[in-house]
Amino acid sequence: xxxxxxxxxxxxxxxxxxxxxxxxxxxxxxxxxxxxxxxxxxxxxxxxxxxxxxxxxxxxxxxxxxxxxxxxxxxxxxxxxxxxxxxxxxxxxxxxxxxxxxxxxxxxxxxxxxxxxxxxxxxxxxxxxxxxxxxxxxxxxxxxxxxxxxxxxxxxxxxxxxxxxxxxxxxxxxxxxxxxxxxxxxxxxxxxxxxxxxxxxxx
Amino acid sequence: xxxxxxxxxxxxxxxxxxxxxxxxxxxxxxxxxxxxxxxxxxxxxxxxxxxxxxxxxxxxxxxxxxxxxxxxxxxxxxxxxxxxxxxxxxxxxxxxxxxxxxxxxxxxxxxxxxxxxxxxxxxxxxxxxxxxxxxxxxxxxxxxxxxxxxxxxxxxxxxxxxxxxxxxxxxxxxxxxxxxxxxxxxxxxxxxxxxxxxxxxxxxxxxxxxxxxxxxxxxxxxxxxxxxxxxxxxxxxxxxxxxxxxxxxxxxxxxxxxxxxxxxxxxxxxxxx
Numbered sequence: 001x002x003x004x005x006x007x008x009x010x011x012x013x014x015x016x017x018x019x020x021x022x023x024x025x026x027x028x029x030x031x032x033x034x035x036x037x038x039x040x041x042x043x044x045x046x047x048x049x050x051x052x053x054x055x056x057x058x059x060x061x062x063x064x065x066x067x068x069x070x071x072x073x074x075x076x077x078x079x080x081x082x083x084x085x086x087x088x089x090x091x092x093x094x095x096x097x098x099x100x101x102x103x104x105x106x107x108x109x110x111x112x113x114x115x116x117x118x119x120x121x122x123x124x125x126x127x128x129x130x131x132x133x134x135x136x137x138x139x140x141x142x143x144x145x146x147x148x149x150x151x152x153x154x155x156x157x158x159x160x161x162x163x164x165x166x167x168x169x170x171x172x173x174x175x176x177x178x179x180x181x182x183x184x185x186x187x188x189x190x191x192x193x194x195x196x197x198x199x200x201x202x203x
Numbered sequence: 204x205x206x207x208x209x210x211x212x213x214x215x216x217x218x219x220x221x222x223x224x225x226x227x228x229x230x231x232x233x234x235x236x237x238x239x240x241x242x243x244x245x246x247x248x249x250x251x252x253x254x255x256x257x258x259x260x261x262x263x264x265x266x267x268x269x270x271x272x273x274x275x276x277x278x279x280x281x282x283x284x285x286x287x288x289x290x291x292x293x294x295x296x297x298x299x300x301x302x303x304x305x306x307x308x309x310x311x312x313x314x315x316x317x318x319x320x321x322x323x324x325x326x327x328x329x330x331x332x333x334x335x336x337x338x339x340x341x342x343x344x345x346x347x348x349x350x351x352x353x354x355x356x357x358x359x360x361x362x363x364x365x366x367x368x369x370x371x372x373x374x375x376x377x378x379x380x381x382x383x384x385x386x387x388x389x390x391x392x393x394x395x396x397x398x399x400x401x402x403x404x405x406x407x408x409x410x411x412x413x414x415x416x417x418x419x420x421x422x423x424x425x426x427x428x429x430x431x432x433x434x435x436x437x438x439x440x441x442x443x444x445x446x447x448x449x450x451x452x453x454x455x456x457x458x459x460x461x462x463x464x465x466x467x468x469x470x471x472x473x474x475x476x
Contacts, residue, residue: 022213022214022217023214040299043298043299044298044299047298047299047302047328047330048298048330051298051327051328051329051330051348052329052330052331052348053330055348055349055350056348059348059349059350102334103333106333106337106393107392110392110393110395114391114392114395114419117395117417117419118413118417120417121413121416121417121418124417170409173409174406174409174410177405177406177407177408177409177425177426178405178406179454179457180405180426180427180428180450180454181272181404181405181406181426183224183449183450183453183454184271184272184404184405184426184427184450185268185269185271185272186220186224187224187228187271187427187446187449187450188270188271188272190221190224190225190228190449191228191271191446194225194228194229200229201228201229203442203445203446
C-alpha cells in the first residue's frame with residue numbers, strides 16, 4: 001500500500017513536520033523550515049550556473065571569442081563588493097545604477113507604455129454603467145490619498161468614507177482569492193500524502 | 204455559549220478544515236462547475252481561433268508550491284493547443300518551475316502524440332531577467348543560448364528554425380502561467396504587441412483584472428477553479444475538476460465560520476451594552 005520510494009517518504013515526513021506547527025512549535029518544524037530555505041537557495045545557484053553562466057562562457061566568450069563580454073561580467077561582480085570592507089562598498093552602486101537605469105529607461109521609452117494604457121482604459125467605453133462606477137470609485141480613491149486637501153468639509157468626508165468602503169470591498173475580494181489560493185496549496189499537499197505516499201486515491 | 208465559540212481551540216478548526224478537504228478528495232461528490240464568461244471563455248475562444256501551425260510560447264513562471272493550481276492549467280491548455288495543431292515552445296522565467304514540470308509536460312506531450320522538435324520544444328529556464336527576453340526579441344537563438352533544456356542545439360530541432368525572433372510575426376500568443384514576479388509583467392511591459400493569455404494563481408487574480416479590461420491580456424484562468432472550467436470546455440475532466448469539490452466545501456466551511464463569528468460578535472456586543 002505505502003510507496004517504497006525513499007524521496008516520497010522524505011517529502012511526506014517533511015510535509016507532516018511543517019504541519020506539526022499547527023499543534024505547537026517544535027524542533028522538527030524548525031529543522032525542515034531551515035532545510036527548505038537552504039535547498040531553495042542552493043537550487044537557484046545551481047540552475048543559474050547550469051543554464052546561464054556555463055553556456056555563456058562556453059558558447060559566447062570562449063566559443064565565439066566575444067571576450068568584451070567579460071567587461072559586463074566584471075561590472076556585475078561589483079555587486080559582491082557590498083559584502084566587503086565598507087570602504088569598497090560604494091563600488092556596488094555602479095552595477096545597480098546600470099541595471100535600474102536601463103530597466104526604467106526601457107520601460108518609459110517603450111510604446112505603448114503600460115501605465116498609459118491603464119489610464120486610457122479608465123476612461124474607455126462610458127456607455128456601460130460598470131465603467132461609470134469604475135471611474136467614480138477611481139476618483140474617490142485618488143482623492144482619499146491626496147493628503148494635501150483637508151477632509152473637514154462634509155463632501156470630502158463623504159468622499160473619503162466612500163473610498164474607504166470601496167477599498168475594503170477590494171481587500172475583501174483579494175482576501176477571498178487568497179483563501180482560495182491557500183486552500184489550493186493545502187489540497188495539493190493532501191493529494192500528495194493520499195496519492196503518492198499512502199496510495200489511497202488515484203486522480 | 205458565544206464566548207465559548209469565540210474562544211474555540213484553533214486546532215478544532217484546523218481539523219474541520221482537514222476533514223472538509225480530505226473527505227471529498229477520497230470520495231468525490233461531483234458538484235457542478237459553472238464557466239466564467241469573462242475570464243475563462245475568452246481564453247478558450249482565443250486558443251480556438253488559432254490555426255494549425257501557429258506557434259505559441261508557454262511561460263512556466265511558478266514554483267512547486269503552486270503546482271496544484273497551475274499545472275492542471277498547463278496540461279489542459281497544452282491539450283487544447285495539440286487538438287488545434289498549434290506548435291508549442293516551452294520556456295520559463297523561474298528556475299524551479301520548468302524543471303519540476305519537465306517530466307509532467309513530457310508525459311502529457313507523449314500522451315497527446317506530440318513529436319519533440321517538430322510539435323513542441325522545451326528551451327528551458329532562461330536566466331538574466333528581462334535583458335535576456337529583450338535580446339530574444341531580435342535574436343532568439345542567441346538570447347536562449349542556442350540550446351534547449353536537454354542541451355540539444357537548436358539546429359537539430361526543426362521547429363526552432365521557424366523561431367528566429369520573439370515577435371508577433373513568429374508567435375501567435377504568449378501563454379504565461381505565473382504565480383509572481385517575474386511573470387506576466389515581462390510580457391505586458393516589453394512585448395505588448397504579442398497577444399497575452401495568462402494562468403494566474405487565485406491570489407493574483409484581483410490585481411490582474413485591470414489588464415483584462417484594457418485588452419493587455421486576452422484571457423485569464425483563475426487558479427484551480429479556472430483550470431477546472433477549462434477542463435470542462437475542452438471536454439476532458441481531469442485533476443482540477445476532481446479537486447474542486449474539496450475547494451468548494453472548504454470555502455463553505457470558511458463562510459460558515461465567518462457568519463458564526465459575526466453573529467457571536469454582535470450578540471456579545473448587545474449583551475455588554
